Amino acid sequence: MTSHLGKMSFIFVDGLTHRIIDVLPSRQLDHLITYFKQFSKKARHSVRYFVMDMNANYGKLIQKVFPNAVIVTDRFHIIQHIHRNLNTLRIKEMNTFKKDEKAYKHLKKYWKLLLKDAFDVNDTDYHYHQSFKTYLTHAQILDRLLDYSPVLKQAYEFVQELRYAYRQRDFELFMEVIHHVDLSLPEWLRKKFDIFKIYQNGIYQVFITPYSNGITEAINNQTDYLWL
Template identity: 95%
Template structure:
């Protein structure tokens, strides 16, 4: 096989297309494409002498193995470059992996951006002694919305399916999750289920009239959202500590997690760092996996993730290194 053909295959491997299509386009076997892919291994090997100041970590659904279905990803929060992708999110595996980095590299990490996962927090004690946890803002608001929506479903199910209250709470649920400031109160539209012209604000009022409990929870959530939008940590925690005792116990307990992670929430409100880039990369990984109809071997899945995500940095000289191997 000529070097030119190897270069074309190597370039195609940096694009989000399946190996099957690469084989068809270049009239080669899958084994040939696999051999070219194997040569990328050296190019994506991490440097154990560097870690970024801001380290974003998360997990995603990967290949099924003896280590579980979930894999681990860590990203540079400033350059948005993937540091590495690991086959397991288990704490002992993560500690073993990060211990390979030099002490200077590990001590250079100042912020560990993550969701509300207790296991990841233990990395601070064992691996990154100079870092503080930053709770991802997306997961804060997601937790608030998820629990309000669960309460809506419970209240909705107290009505019969034929009743208007059930139908309205099911159809217009998105209005309950909107910020009160974003709910339109000027534009009237005809709504068949109400048989009249209403604004979104008027529909919201009718939904809340169906359930006093839902109305109390909605007002509580709006107070939280206002403090969140203002990045007012003290007000946010004050609302959490003074939650209405008349709300269901299970609902109140769901917000105790914010007390546990209040230090991380404080950092989320006072620093600009978030896991937004990691969530975006996770979505790209889902696309890579879907286009390939899944992967059986994690090593090949990892290689494709790294070379596709870093495709802009794969200059012609890098492809030549792969080909000349």
């Protein structure tokens, strides 16, 4: 499992033991190939899975050094990619309103509700919300946010379909949603999700294996904190 530590370093972790194997000063492909070729052919050929981000370009490394390894797209970055692009759309739609309008304020304040799984949005507990001047559940607030923007509502429903397929570990349904994205959604948003078509082989492995870069992300976050 791999990740980046600093701008040019490379950290890799044993996905089973969560043990840091090494931290390399460079992530340049030639340097990585030279480093990993120090390991025996038997050891390198025994590597079965290689977890990496969708934007990481280690295909040649795997082909030359770990020929028996299967690429697994990092599940953390799949969810992150979905959330980031829905949030970008929220900001774009929010900015179509004036800053003193309620729609702007509500879309800015309650943005986290849009990123939650619909099944996790509370629809029973009422609380008083000053900005709405009434008692509402989180589900009711979410409905009001979506009423501010038809395109945001459409994108939200699309994302919820993806999340449902992901939660059910249904790869075929996940890719069906991707291939049948509503053409009325903004072109820039539709193109953002085309990356799932490019990396569908690695995404398939996410649905059938337990591996992720979660431990590597945690290590990176701790190290980033120490560097502050």
